[in-house]
Structure formats: C-alpha cells, structure tokens
Amino acid sequence: MARTRHKQQKDRHQEILDAAARVITDRGLAETRIQDIAERCGVSPGLILYYFESKDRLLVEALTYANDKYYLEQSRELRRIPSARRQLERLIELSVPGLLDRYERLEEWALWLEIWVRALRDPSLAREREVLDRRWRQSIADIIRHGRETGEFPDGPDADELGLELGALIDGLAVQVLLNDTVVTPERMKEVCMRVAARLVGFAVEPASSAGDTIS
Amino acid sequence: MARTRHKQQKDRHQEILDAAARVITDRGLAETRIQDIAERCGVSPGLILYYFESKDRLLVEALTYANDKYYLEQSRELRRIPSARRQLERLIELSVPGLLDRYERLEEWALWLEIWVRALRDPSLAREREVLDRRWRQSIADIIRHGRETGEFPDGPDADELGLELGALIDGLAVQVLLNDTVVTPERMKEVCMRVAARLVGFAVEPASSAGDTIS
DNA sequence: CTCGGATTTGAACAGCCAGTCAACCCGCGC
DNA sequence: GCGCGGGTTGACTGGCTGTTCAAATCCGAG
Numbered sequence: 027m028a029r030t031r032h033k034q035q036k037d038r039h040q041e042i043l044d045a046a047a048r049v050i051t052d053r054g055l056a057e058t059r060i061q062d063i064a065e066r067c068g069v070s071p072g073l074i075l076y077y078f079e080s081k082d083r084l085l086v087e088a089l090t091y092a093n094d095k096y097y098l099e100q101s102r103e104l105r106r107i108p109s110a111r112r113q114l115e116r117l118i119e120l121s122v123p124g125l126l127d128r129y130e131r132l133e134e135w136a137l138w139l140e141i142w143v144r145a146l147r148d149p150s151l152a153r154e155r156e157v158l159d160r161r162w163r164q165s166i167a168d169i170i171r172h173g174r175e176t177g178e179f180p181d182g183p184d185a186d187e188l189g190l191e192l193g194a195l196i197d198g199l200a201v202q203v204l205l206n207d208t209v210v211t212p213e214r215m216k217e218v219c220m221r222v223a224a225r226l227v228g229f230a231v232e233p234a235s236s237a238g239d240t241i242s
Numbered sequence: 243m244a245r246t247r248h249k250q251q252k253d254r255h256q257e258i259l260d261a262a263a264r265v266i267t268d269r270g271l272a273e274t275r276i277q278d279i280a281e282r283c284g285v286s287p288g289l290i291l292y293y294f295e296s297k298d299r300l301l302v303e304a305l306t307y308a309n310d311k312y313y314l315e316q317s318r319e320l321r322r323i324p325s326a327r328r329q330l331e332r333l334i335e336l337s338v339p340g341l342l343d344r345y346e347r348l349e350e351w352a353l354w355l356e357i358w359v360r361a362l363r364d365p366s367l368a369r370e371r372e373v374l375d376r377r378w379r380q381s382i383a384d385i386i387r388h389g390r391e392t393g394e395f396p397d398g399p400d401a402d403e404l405g406l407e408l409g410a411l412i413d414g415l416a417v418q419v420l421l422n423d424t425v426v427t428p429e430r431m432k433e434v435c436m437r438v439a440a441r442l443v444g445f446a447v448e449p450a451s452s453a454g455d456t457i458s
Numbered sequence: 459c460t461c462g463g464a465t466t467t468g469a470a471c472a473g474c475c476a477g478t479c480a481a482c483c484c485g486c487g488c
Numbered sequence: 489g490c491g492c493g494g495g496t497t498g499a500c501t502g503g504c505t506g507t508t509c510a511a512a513t514c515c516g517a518g
Contacts, residue, residue: 080476
C-alpha cells in the first residue's frame with residue numbers, strides 16, 4: 027500500500043538522519059563517511075544513497091534536523107514551567123553543555139559548531155542557521171516579556187535586545203565549556219549566566235541555585 | 243652556511259604557514275589540499291611535506307600561528323591608546339567581523355570556528371586554544387583594571403569575571419555577524435557590545451560613537 | 459671550478475570513499 | 489502461486505589526494 031510504503035520510507039529517512047547526526051557528533055562532520063552512517067543503521071552503504079541524493083545533502087539535512095529536534099524538546103519542557111524566573115534558569119541550565127545529562131547537550135553544541143563552519147561556505151545552510159538562531163533568541167525574549175507581564179521582572183531594555191545579548195553570552199560561554207576549558211566549568215557557566223541575566227534583566231540572584239538536583 | 247640555510251628554512255616555514263592560513267580561510271579547513279597551499283606558495287606539493295611532517299600537523303600549526311599573529315597585532319595597537327575607555331572601544335571594534343578592513347577580521351574569526359571544531363577531537367589543539375582564549379579574556383580584564391586605576395571606570399565586579407562575560411558576548415555576537423545574520427549587522431554588534439560593556443563595567447555610553455570614521 | 463649537502467621537483471604509489479548498478483529479496487495484490 | 493515493484497545489497501569504479509622517492513637543481517665552501 028501507498029500508505030505503509032510511504033510511512034516506512036519516512037521512518038527510514040528519519041532513522042538515517044538520526045544516525046547521521048550521531049555519527050557527526052562522534053566523528054565530526056569532516057570525518058563522517060557514508061559507511062559509518064550505514065553501519066549505525068545496520069544497513070548497507072548503498073541504501074543511504076537510495077534515500078538521499080548525495081552525502082552532502084544528507085549531512086546538511088541531518089544538522090538542521092537534529093537541532094530542530096532539540097529545540098522542540100527544550101521548548102516543550104520550558105512551556106510547562108509557570109514562573110518566568112524559573113523558565114530562564116531552566117533555559118540556561120539546558121544550554122550548559124554537560125551540566126544535565128552528559129550526552130544530549132554536548133551533541134547539540136557540537137552540531138552547532140559544525141553548522142557554523144559549514145554555513146561559512148553554504149549560503150542555503152547559512153539561511154537556515156539564521157532562522158534557527160533567531161528562534162532561539164526569541165525564546166529568551168519571550169521569557170522576559172512573560173516575566174514582565176507577571177511582574178516577576180521589572181521593565182527595562184527592549185526584550186529582543188536582551189534576548190540577543192543573553193543568547194550571545196550563552197553561545198560564547200557554551201563554546202568554552204564544550205571545549206573543556208579548565209576555567210569555564212559547566213557550574214561556572216551557569217553562575218555567570220544567571221548573574222549577568224540578573225544584572226541585565228533586573229532581578230535578584232537567588233543565594234543558592236542548587237544545581238545538585240538537576241543532575242540526573 | 244648553517245645560518246643562511248637556517249634563516250631560509252624559517253622563511254619557508256612561515257611562508258607556508260601563511261599560505262596555509264589563507265587557503266584555510268578561503269576554502270575551509272576540510273577542503274584544504276596540500277596542492278592548494280603549494281600553489282599559493284608557487285612551489286611543488288612535495289616541498290610542503292619536506293617542511294612539515296604531515297598535512298595535519300601543518301594545518302594545526304597554521305591555525306594557531308595565524309591567530310597568534312592577529313593577537314599580537316591587536317595587542318600592539320591597543321597598547322598605543324592611553325584611555326581605557328577608548329581601548330575597550332577599540333578592542334570591540336577590532337572584534338567585529340568586517341567592521342574595519344573587510345578581510346583580516348573575517349579571516350581571523352573564520353579560523354576561530356575551524357579551531358573550535360578541530361579542538362573538539364584534537365586534545366592538544368584544545369589545550370592551545372584554551373591558552374589563546376584565556377589570553378584574549380585577560381586582555382579585556384587588563385583594560386578594565388587599567389581603567390579603574392585611572393578612575394575612568396568605577397569599582398565593581400571582579401575584572402576577570404567581566405573579561406569572561408564580555409569575551410563570551412563578543413564571541414557569540416561575532417559568530418552571528420560572521421555568518422551574515424541580517425539582524426546582527428556589524429554596526430549593531432558594536433552598539434550592543436558597547437551598551438552591555440557600559441552597563442556591566444559601569445560607564446556612560448557616549449551618545450554618538452561615530453562608526454563612520456572607522457570604515458576605511 | 460668542483461664537490462657535497464640542502465632544497466626542490468614531479469612522477470608514481472597507495473589507500474580511501476562517494477556514487478553506480480545489476481542482481482536479489484520480499485511482501486502485496488491478483 | 490505468481491508476478492510486480494519498491495527496497496536492499498554489495499561489489500565495482502573512477503577520481504582524488506596524501507605521501508614517498510629518486511632524480512635534478514641550487515648554492516656556498518674550499
């Protein structure tokens with residue numbers, strides 16, 4: 027049947043994209059071979075090119091696909107939190123590579139680096155990246171707006187502006203943490219982000235924002 | 243003579259490193275071939291491997307070599323400025339990809355991205371990167387300390403802490419600008435950096451920090 | 459001028475890997 | 489049970505590129 031066929035094909039598509047994202051995280055974009063992806067799927071190399079017209083297309087698709095998935099997960103989790111203050115804290119926690127579950131976040135940030143490098147020479151990926159990034163800044167701005175509505179945050183600079191500033195700060199610090207900087211540890215990154223957010227947005231830092239309970 | 247030989251060899255070394263850095267900027271690390279570097283030097287491919295034991299070593303060396311060069315140039319320029327306030331502004335200007343001379347800064351940031359990606363899987367490069375990065379943060383912190391001594395800046399949070407915060411902010415924004423984000427233009431990045439620096443360090447933003455004269 | 463070692467060349471080698479393809483498998487509808 | 493068509497395989501190829509190497513060249517010393 028067309029439906030089952032179509033469904034199966036869609037599954038394979040996603041399966042391959044997932045596998046590709048994993049391999050890219052493990053070996054790096056430059057070292058990723060079709061064979062690796064095929065092995066990860068338990069499938070022959072030929073099949074990969076049956077579903078994707080070229081390795082390049084597959085890799086680019088995998089990059090944005092994976093990042094999109096992560097964003098949606100994060101977004102869903104944040105929406106369940108009522109307090110803007112806690113939303114912001116959670117967003118920061120989720121952004122620190124290796125603070126929560128070891129693997130997922132590291133993977134996400136590693137993929138970001140690969141996207142950045144590739145986007146330097148791939149205009150279409152550059153455009154997609156901009157969309158993803160704008161959405162990410164916006165989610166920060168939305169939290170701030172929400173907090174101002176509920177009165178948790180005072181009025182202040184434009185929320186979008188703050189989103190840009192905090193987003194950039196998080197990006198910059200995440201790179202350090204991801205690369206295992208000995209000075210910028212995950213815990214330190216969280217503290218710095220919270221402190222700067224407090225100063226820029228204008229709320230009081232809680233004395234002990236226990237990070238202990240966040241480690242699964 | 244040993245001396246002339248040695249000197250010549252050193253020149254060739256640097257010549258090759260420079261050429262490699264250029265090629266990496268143009269084609270990307272992953273697409274850089276030995277042949278490209280040889281052509282850029284007007285030399286045969288074999289010679290490249292006569293001076294460097296492998297392509298990988300050469301590439302890694304080229305990355306840190308070039309960044310080191312840029313840092314030293316920047317450092318020299320900043321030291322000539324007496325006012326801490328202006329030092330900070332100049333540092334920010336120099337950090338915005340494409341704000342001043344089009345090429346050099348773009349090159350520098352593109353190389354940073356390549357370093358980051360490569361450092362993910364090359365521990366020795368990761369260590370070198372940390373040194374380079376720490377030095378960069380430190381130069382911000384030093385400016386702040388200097389400004390506090392001269393009274394240009396008020397006392398406030400730890401200078402090293404501020405160096406980390408501003409450094410991360412600049413890193414994060416520079417990535418956006420480098421990738422041609424339509425929202426984060428070079429001019430906007432400078433404004434944002436200056437405004438946040440003013441808020442965090444505690445000085446007044448000058449009304450019109452004319453960016454016009456900075457465009458050569 | 460001549461010798462000798464460093465430098466330089468370019469051709470050859472070897473391994474790797476994306477992409478192709480003909481054959482095979484398998485489940486479905488008839 | 490039979491044929492059909494999409495799914496799957498794995499061997500093959502063609503090109504590319506890092507690396508090696510023997511020969512050629514250059515240049516300074518004696």
